[in-house]
Amino acid sequence: MRKGLSWFNVTSIALGFAFLYIPIILLVVYSFNASRLVTVWAGFSTHWYWQLFQNEQLLDAAWVTLRVAFITASVATVLGTMAAITLTRYGRFNGRMLFSGMIYAPLVMPEVITGLSLLLLFVAVNIDRGFWTITLAHITFTMCFVCVVVQSRLVTFDRSLEEAALDLGCPPLKTFLVVTLPIILPAVVSGWMLAFTLSLDDLVIASFTTGPGATTLPMRIYSQVRLGVTPEINAACTLLIAIVTVVVIIASIMTKRQEMERQKAERLAAAG
């Protein structure tokens, strides 16, 4: 690309970001509104946050959601990384087409279909629906996202490093842990975070696969939102946004630092 931005470029970036951010900013601002009416400003207040912390149902739902998301992200990261290795390192094998199809299809599959099909599976094998069925469903669709993230890192990295270790007699598992994993770690970490937030966020698949006793935060928010906009929900949303923003910023600083150290080490190795 040629250097320098035209006024057209600057305007499109400015308008684009305004479009992306203004709704979220308004939502956050109005969570501090003293009035019950969400659209009339009546002074600054943290009243809705106190209200929120007394809402047992919402807190319970938040706790369920966090546990589901944590287990989901951890299992999905392992499975997704395995799948990524399979697709980038193992060349052709019987059933490869089917495998890559099953990895890429869930990325775009409408949630209502995924949700319905998993529910019918859980009914067919007759297991109690609730916490664990939501978790199983979430692992299944998030592992595909992890796989794609890790894959894009595996494709770009220098395979001769792995081959050198294997030629020198390092066993495959150890090669993976000592050579491959440190290099792809930033991608694995962002895969974990992606799986975590996707699980945190999911309404449709969780609603299909849940049973009595397991209500997630999006389900709770959804049932209140259907009745209209309330400042309490604004407050809950603001807290979620704050948590995600902090985690994403910390993670991006961490991966950036790691990347810089890796590049420095590579330069040193090349010089020495």
Add this chain to the structure above:
Amino acid sequence: MTGKARGRWLVVAIPYLWLLALFLIPFLIVFKISLSQDAIAQPPYTPVFDLAAGWAAFRESLGELSIDNYGYVLSWDNEFIEAYGSSLWIAGISTVLLLLVGYPIAYAMARAPKSIRPTLLMLVILPFWTSFLIRVYAWMGILSPEGLLNQLLIALGIISPDAPLQILATDTAVYIGIVYSYLPFMILPLYSALEKMDETLLEAAADLGCPPLAAFWKITWPLSLPGVFAGCLLCFIPAVGEFVIPDLLGGSDTLMIGKVLWTEFSVNRSWTVSSAVAVLLLLVLVVPIVFYQNVQQRQLEGR
């Protein structure tokens, strides 16, 4: 098997079996139930295959399967065909809008100085990390009749307080919601295609006297096509089956198949009809999904 071969086998087999059991087999079950009939029982459909009952009983249950649900869904008396059509239409228009909004942003990002590109990229991704539901909800407060948009327009004197714009609960709100929620999915593939472009091509074109706009259509646009395809498919396919956006932002006359399936399932409680709806939706989407898989494969597996 040697230890090495066994390790390799496990790495392939675990995710493979997982996806077979929890992604592929569920579809076969959906297909089977779409051929069954609703029943007041547990589970609420019939026939139920019982392999323990022996071959004869199994064959008898097989005979009970029928395509009645498909006849019901595909009959013009019911709203399903209309819902498929209007879902494809809404998703198609939204995808065009997304491309029109997303392309200039991705283009400007790819032209920005290298030092600020990661920050811009992060700013595009950040809203995607915040909850989808929250982002749709944010628009409810903006678009409602007494909402912030109407307040702004009234304060500016553009519209009169007695006649606020009715946007919430219309198809317009659905378009806004889809464009807003899927914008990062459009920008990211476009950006990665545009960023890879060799800038000397444009310089050469300029040196040879090609005007900038012609250079764009002859060089930049064709080279960005992989990104355009990836972005459009990534937005179009899930948008066809979208449920949350038409439910929260659309009106009662906004007909989208994701919402119809949900209603059929949770309100009408007909598992067999919702399965048939799902199978047909999958059939409608199978061409774009296969197309998308090819795009993905080329990008990620270097083939």
